Amino acid sequence: MPRLEPPQRLPRIISSPGSTTFNRTSSWRNLVPRIDLALCTGCLLCWKFCPEACVGLPGPKPEIGMDYCKGCGVCAQECPAECISMDQEAEA
Amino acid sequence: MKTSIPQEELLRSGHQACQGCASTVAMRYALKGLGRRTIIVVPACCWTVISGAAPNSSLDVPLLHAPFASAAATACGVKAGLQARGDEETTVMVWAGDGSTYDIGLQSWSGAAERGEDMLYVCYDNEAYMNTGVQRSGATPMGVWTMTTPDGNRRPKKDLDALLEAHHISYAATASIAYPEDFVRKFAKARAIKGFRFIRVFSPCPPGWKYDPDKTVDLARLAVLTGVFPLYEIEAGAFRLNLAPAKLKPLAEYLAPQGRYKGLDPEALAREQGSVTERWQRLLARKAAS
Numbered sequence: 013m014p015r016l017e018p019p020q021r022l023p024r025i026i027s028s029p030g031s032t033t034f035n036r037t038s039s040w041r042n043l044v045p046r047i048d049l050a051l052c053t054g055c056l057l058c059w060k061f062c063p064e065a066c067v068g069l070p071g072p073k074p075e076i077g078m079d080y081c082k083g084c085g086v087c088a089q090e091c092p093a094e095c096i097s098m099d100q101e102a103e104a
Numbered sequence: 105m106k107t108s109i110p111q112e113e114l115l116r117s118g119h120q121a122c123q124g125c126a127s128t129v130a131m132r133y134a135l136k137g138l139g140r141r142t143i144i145v146v147p148a149c150c151w152t153v154i155s156g157a158a159p160n161s162s163l164d165v166p167l168l169h170a171p172f173a174s175a176a177a178t179a180c181g182v183k184a185g186l187q188a189r190g191d192e193e194t195t196v197m198v199w200a201g202d203g204s205t206y207d208i209g210l211q212s213w214s215g216a217a218e219r220g221e222d223m224l225y226v227c228y229d230n231e232a233y234m235n236t237g238v239q240r241s242g243a244t245p246m247g248v249w250t251m252t253t254p255d256g257n258r259r260p261k262k263d264l265d266a267l268l269e270a271h272h273i274s275y276a277a278t279a280s281i282a283y284p285e286d287f288v289r290k291f292a293k294a295r296a297i298k299g300f301r302f303i304r305v306f307s308p309c310p311p312g313w314k315y316d317p318d319k320t321v322d323l324a325r326l327a328v329l330t331g332v333f334p335l336y337e338i339e340a341g342a343f344r345l346n347l348a349p350a351k352l353k354p355l356a357e358y359l360a361p362q363g364r365y366k367g368l369d370p371e372a373l374a375r376e377q378g379s380v381t382e383r384w385q386r387l388l389a390r391k392a393a394s
Contacts, residue, residue: 015167025162034120034160056107060284061321063128066117072105084124084310085318098318 033080037064041083043098049073051095058087058096107112109288110136121154124317126307126324127228129281131163131199134226134305137291140165141369143182147175148155148210150200150235151228152242174215175200179223193379195200195224197293204227206262217271217300224301227264230309238312247372249314249364249371256367260379264304269338274299277337280306282325286346297339306333314363326358331384355380 052073059066059067059074063084066077076087081082111244114135115313120129127150135142144167146152152169156162170178175198183196200209205227213225232250233239240250242262249256268276275297279287287305294301308324310317327333335346355377359365368376 027159027167029161029166030114030116030164030303031160032118032120032156032162034115035120037118041124059107060109061281063123063125063320064117064119065113065115065128065132066391069107069111075289077117082123084320085316086124086320087317091319104131 026059036079038079041081041101043083043085044101045076045081045083045085045088045096045098046076047074047076047096048097051093053093055092057090057092061086061090108120109133109284110332110365112136114142114164114234115141116164119156121150122309122311122317122318124310125150125154125280126309126320127230127305130279130287130305130307130319132226133279133281133287134197134199134291135163135165137288137293138224138295139196143168143186143194143196145170145179145182145196145198147176147200147204148235149199149204149228150170150230151199152202153235156267159215172204172208174212175204175209176216176221176223176225179225180216180221183222188319198223198225200225200227201233202227202231202236204234204242206242206264207227207257214271215333217268217273217302219276220299222298222300224291226302226303226305228305228306228307230312231261232309232312234309234312246375247365247368247376249367250312256372266301270290271300272341273302275301275337277303278329278333278335279303280324280333280335282321282328283335283347290337292324293337293339295393306336314366319361321379323358329353330355330358331380332358334384334387336387343390343394348388348391352381352384367381 054072064080066080068075085098088098114130142165149172155167179196179198186194231243232241236248239252244257245261247256277290279290308320337344
């Protein structure tokens with residue numbers, strides 16, 4: 013009887029969970045969000061509405077993960093304190 | 105820190121959705137409500153791409169790709185497999201676009217619903233075949249521009265919610281990304297119910313609807329506040345309107361930011377406003393009667 017190969021040696025037909033994080037989608041971005049934390053009330057709507065799941069909650073105030081932000085501007089549009097501005101991305 | 109919806113993220117960054125895509129926000133909320141013990145079945149739709157190219161996945165839960173016509177049939181098989189292994193805990197969720205739900209996969213979900221199969225079927229409705237480049241579907245509203253209706257769609261949107269109710273399913277609901285707490289609550293509730301559950305999610309699409317991506321949540325909210333997409337749920341036949349504004353906003357507020365409605369003349373706008381108001385009145389009458 014041939015010995016069965018361990019699963020990791022099988023052809024990679026099964027995707028690894030949550031593995032798209034290798035793909036830094038920041039290169040899609042034309043506009044870049046900037047949070048003025050002095051004005052931020054910590055309502056966390058930016059975290060809730062982010063389509064990229066890239067707004068982190070390191071503490072009571074949010075932090076945008078710039079490796080993945082595509083610059084859609086939903087956070088800036090929805091922020092009730094209007095403390096997020098969308099600036100032109102610097103030329104690479 | 106306390107948050108009004110769970111903090112655990114089962115959708116990861118680096119996915120392939122367009123900027124400002126509503127269906128990714130919807131998936132985040134759905135999995136916050138369902139939790140890790142979930143298996144997703146996806147037919148051909150935008151999510152075929154968003155979930156990542158093999159061997160990568162943007163999700164922390166298993167996902168199976170199914171042909172366009174057979175997502176619900178595939179989910180029946182997954183559920184039967186789980187049951188054979190003694191797993192009654194895991195939720196099987198179909199996550200399908202409107203093309204698969206309204207048109208191509210209608211027979212397979214209709215069969216599953218009629219048999220009372222134990223699954224949650226979710227349609228994220230972006231009102232056209234967006235993944236292949238904006239072709240009209242049965243979910244496309246009247247008057248709307250698509251690649252295949254360049255002078256405006258001539259047929260009204262299919263009333264899927266009525267079609268579902270005719271199947272006597274255990275739970276039916278609508279959900280909008282503009283109301284995260286209501287959204288997550290409905291998925292948590294659907295998880296606990298047995299039998300065929302259906303949730304229709306409203307999913308604004310920046311490239312397909314021709315608006316700036318930052319307006320995604322705003323449009324989802326306006327759709328609710330204008331009565332285009334009322335939030336309600338029907339549990340074991342009992343109807344509940346989740347949000348009833350005292351006065352609906354005018355339809356024109358919702359249409360204005362969308363390029364796909366640019367060709368709509370005032371006469372057509374009045375007709376559309378009339379049909380939205382008429383449907384809203386029917387829902388209010390139903391609320392009063394329940």
